Amino acid sequence: MWVNRYASSSVIYAKLAEKYAQLDKIDNQERTGNFNKVDRVELSTAPAQYDEQDYHRVLNKFQQKDNETRAHEQAHAANGPTASGIVYNYQMGPDGKLYAVGGHVRMDTSMPKDPQAASYKLGQLQRAASSPNELSGADAQIARTANLNKMLLHSLGESNAS
Template sequence: MELNSYGQSPSTIYQQLAQKRTELANIDKKEIEKSEADNYDKTNPSNEKFDEQDYQRVLNKFKTLDNEVKIHEETHASSANTTAPIQYNYQMGPDGKLYANGGSVRFDTSIPEDEASANVKLEELKDASSAVDELSNADAQIARTANLNKLLLQRQGESYEN
């Protein structure tokens, strides 16, 4: 670029200066980006190992929870009559697959009119809801309700006998 050239107009010279400033700014931007990337690599030397270990740890948690939830709900379902299939809540794992993170079983809670059958059914509901190692709040509530209903049924039977 020749500034003393009489053949160039001032607007052309300003355009050339603006273009040179833009080129210099892009060079500066690239140098800053490279410097930041180098600094990041220095402070995080094992990025790939950490990411793979973290990925596997999270994936294993998803798989473990999925297995625990399915065993938990299947244990409930196998211990009493149900009115619907097991329903699971799913969450997408880091590998893009769906994993169960919760679930529910709908027990048949109808009470037979026969007192002996009602007692058997309430005991079955109580056992089915508390059959797992770790009771959820819903499990504990079903067990308490079945136990309370059984006590009420026994109390009614006693009052009819007197």
């Protein structure tokens, strides 16, 4: 029984060595360029059919969205304590360039123990979340939460003072 086990493992190792040799041969062929590649891209010889006005209209929309997105995220970052830099989501425009079509900035939501410092920071978070002209759903939620937490903080401070 032990002999068969060793014999079968040596057969397996021999087959593995054969497969490794085949893979090495393929790698060498790819490096030297003697490999027949199946993937081909055939470009049409017909002239491109597009309307120049449509091209510029779409390009202007990409540029406008990029400007709006950058201004929106920079307004958040400029008006509050951030925990990271701005992260943009990009999409390729018709001219082959990348345009920002979305983004986010992480705000530092850690709260100081001092009630006055916490109130100040909640005010910053509220201003940062509501600073852009057009609020996203997430922006509005953050602004509401900061406002509610600030009111809660003030009510706790008033009840402790009594």
